[in-house]
Amino acid sequence: MKKALIVWGGWDGHQPKEVGEIFEGLLKEEGFEVVVSDTLDAYKDAELMASLDLIVPIWTMGTITQEQLRPLLDTVAAGCGIAGCHGGMGDSFRNEVEYQFMVGGQWVAHPGNDGVLYDVNMVSEDDPLTSGIGDFEVRTEKYYMHVDPAVKVHATTSFDDVKMPIVWTKTWGQGRVYYNSLGHQANIVAMPQTLELMRRGFLWATK
Numbered sequence: 116m117k118k119a120l121i122v123w124g125g126w127d128g129h130q131p132k133e134v135g136e137i138f139e140g141l142l143k144e145e146g147f148e149v150v151v152s153d154t155l156d157a158y159k160d161a162e163l164m165a166s167l168d169l170i171v172p173i174w175t176m177g178t179i180t181q182e183q184l185r186p187l188l189d190t191v192a193a194g195c196g197i198a199g200c201h202g203g204m205g206d207s208f209r210n211e212v213e214y215q216f217m218v219g220g221q222w223v224a225h226p227g228n229d230g231v232l233y234d235v236n237m238v239s240e241d242d243p244l245t246s247g248i249g250d251f252e253v254r255t256e257k258y259y260m261h262v263d264p265a266v267k268v269h270a271t272t273s274f275d276d277v278k279m280p281i282v283w284t285k286t287w288g289q290g291r292v293y294y295n296s297l298g299h300q301a302n303i304v305a306m307p308q309t310l311e312l313m314r315r316g317f318l319w320a321t322k
Contacts, residue, residue: 117321118148118166122157123173129202131173133301138171141314155183164190169321175202179211188217192288196320200313201298205260217287218294220262220280229299231257233272235281235308244269244315245282248308255303258296270295270312282312284319291320 119142123135135151142149150163155174158164164186191197197217199205206222208214215221225231232254237245257272262280270282285292293316298304304313 116148117168119169121151121171124153125174125177129175130301134304135173137304158183158187167195170197172199173203174207179208191290194289196291198293198316198320200295219266219285220260224259225256229256233257236271251308256299293320
């Protein structure tokens with residue numbers, strides 16, 4: 116059985132507990148053993164970290180100590196997958212540039228704040244992470260990100276002439292990294308398209 120760790124907390128506005136519950140249910144449906152923690156000290160548990168196949172961070176902003184961060188970075192580099200969404204992974208620990216390097220990007224703006232209607236466009240019909248989902252509209256925060264040019268982009272949206280990545284993948288050492296900028300609150304995470312993107316991302320990152 117594959118084993119996943121969900122760590123939730125940080126800014127309450129992103130409903131981290133509720134999002135964590137959705138992801139816990141999704142992972143259990145896929146046959147994962149799931150450990151859920153509301154403290155970053157979970158990353159300091161060497162026995163737990165060594166047993167993991169997947170880490171799902173849900174922690175917007177906040178701060179993390181080097182004693183918490185180093186095991187996280189090292190565990191992914193050693194081959195554990197990491198996958199997450201929105202500010203819970205793409206706007207965590209703003210002072211920690213090595214964390215941002217692992218993720219592959221960092222939130223910098225959401226013009227119009229919540230309630231912006233925009234298109235999510237799949238990059239390729241043949242991409243196993245997105246095939247069959249199709250383009251769709253969403254009304255939520257539209258994330259403008261600073262993005263590592265080394266990432267592989269799977270879905271985008273448009274800011275005028277700029278194609279902004281929404282879903283991307285990359286590697287960190289031997290580990291696979293999956294990120295999706297959708298997921299401002301639990302209702303957006305629970306959308307069928309978002310949930311399917313995340314399901315595929317979890318499974319991809321675990322392999």
